[in-house]
Amino acid sequence: MAPGTENLSAVLYGISDLRLEQREVKKPGDHDVLLRMGQVGICGSDVSYLTKGRIGDFIVKDPMVLGHEAAGTVVECGSKVTNLKCGDRVAIEPGVPCRRCDFCKGGRYNLCKKVFFCATPPDDGNLCQYYLHDADFCFKLPDHVTLEEGAFLEPLSVGVHAARRAGVTLGSRVLICGAGPIGLVSMMAARSMGATSICITDISESRLQFAKSQGADAVVLVKPGSDDKLLADAVEEQMGGVRPDITIECSGAESSIRLAILATESGGVVVLVGLGPPEVKVPMVDAAVREVDIRGIFRYANCYPLALNLIASGRVDVKPLITHRFSLTEAREAFETARTGAGGAVKVMINCEI
Template sequence: MENVHGDLEGGKIKDGRAEAVDTNMAAWLLGVKNLQIQPYHLPPLGPQDVKVRIKAVGICRSDVHHYNHMRCANFLVKKPMIVGHECAGFIEEVGSEVKSLQVGDRVALEPGISCLSCPLCTGGRYNLCPQMKFFGSPPTNGSLANQVVHPARLCFKLPETVSLEEGAMCETLSVGVHACRRANVGPETNVLIIGAGPIGLITMLAARAFGAPKIVMVDVDDLRLSFAKDLGADEIVKGSTSIEDVAEEVSCIHKAMTNCVDVSFDCVGFTKTMTVALNATRAGGKVCLVGLGQTEIAIPIMAAATTREIDVIGIFRYRNTWPLCIELLRSGKIDVKKLITHRFKFDNEGVEKAFETSARGGDAIKVMFNL
């Protein structure tokens, strides 16, 4: 398989660092729970590319799946790969045709490179491009590295008031923004969100920014529910892992909402959570599947889609979200800083601890690397 973002480079390593200070280093996934910081040889800088010095990288659940299982859904890691895709940094070098950015600019990176020419791309849905090359998704190398080369069109300049960590959070925020756009959330949309993990919480922040008047959060973890309440959820409901508890859980949701549930976001992706979402949502409402908990799920779609005309929609990553995300952060309409709960250094010990912390969940919402 071609590695479009560069290759593993031979070199002497000492205490997780290159002996030569100018060697570009990256976190390579070599096997299950085997991450090592090793040299990374970048591809040549194209005329429309920029070289970015990465300063902040967040860990996503897909990164954790790759770390734990060498796969995420149908994406299999078959050779050493650099992980990471939530990132921001500053421009170190620009290609000969780049006019929009200059050396020293602080930027947030959109991690997916689409082909721009297939029917999906030309039709505006480039996030579904079958030729997508996405940071840290096999076989494409990711961005947990000192430096990366990336197209300038996918690097978005950050205002002075938006930090690099916030810039890295634009990737997570983009998922919430895209979900709210797909579900047409607005000032008259009462929202149910199942799952108070990083994606569920950021979807809540996005839904509020889109005008949702009431938001109810469901989770099985009391700590996560408390975090959701502190972050602005109107009501919280303790969920269950048992499919037998669906009716009782739906009843609790309806009591907490008081009005009808117009849109439900399943940010978990299990048979149980989708069943709850479909049963809790009003006739004519929408259920948006965001989470990827199970590869296959069995849900009561017939009654929901026919007699109740519930629209079931899904999202895959995002599209055209970075400018809006940056403006939401700049204006203060969304504050993602509270979501960053843990920070780690970029060395072998730090990388291992960071991934174990993120995999543990609990009080670890967003784990961030400072490079």
């Protein structure tokens, strides 16, 4: 299929200023592929750039195409591309690192300081009709894996990285704090890596019910102003009288990070995935004297192949998480649904094949 000349793109100009406009269709360099975009999921970070114009030190100063949870079809290959051919359907790993620094050479390329990352200013994302990407950061999807599932490899990779950093293994008892899309994919990744008991928290009863429908063994509803220690006891009670040896915090809320530390069994691990305020008050001495390790994660590295395997093998089913679908021309409505969570929205998907 020859590429078209029109390239409708969802471009963020500033706070609450998302425009659909035509952009050029670029020619692939030697190692690039040109993709006809298929499905793009909306992530909380896309919504933050739209509503606040920034995430921490990343500030939208120039117009930027949104979108980084994406999959598409190869329509043109650079002269040196050998891993893909026209017509291949691929998931796009949105971060392309420099490949030369010590982090890249050591395999922790998510820590590369010169990474290009879709829809992190100033880098354009792929919520558009045609998009160029490095061929080696595109992963061919088997025929039975849909482009929507391909787009979902991005958040699922966050869950895989979190579960790996946590050391989830056969028999792990895992607490997940926050039942948003990232909490849910972390739960699914932990389950597929062998966790036998999973409890999940949220401040929303409906999100907890949804988490239960997706396989959580136990849930704990967090009410505003709840006492941390009582909540930690409630987690223990829900987990059959034992504390989790791993907690994956996926809300970013200060009180939830506190709970994550207090609830985790001595000698256990807390992984911080949620990104909330830059500084938080937490019971650090309690963590220290009980040898609870606190680890952060930043995106993921080397996780797309495993995430794809989990979906392709049927061990993880992300399809129920896709609650709303829109077309690229309806991008503004799609973002409004993602922002408000209207209609119980979990993952909002945008179809770019218009």
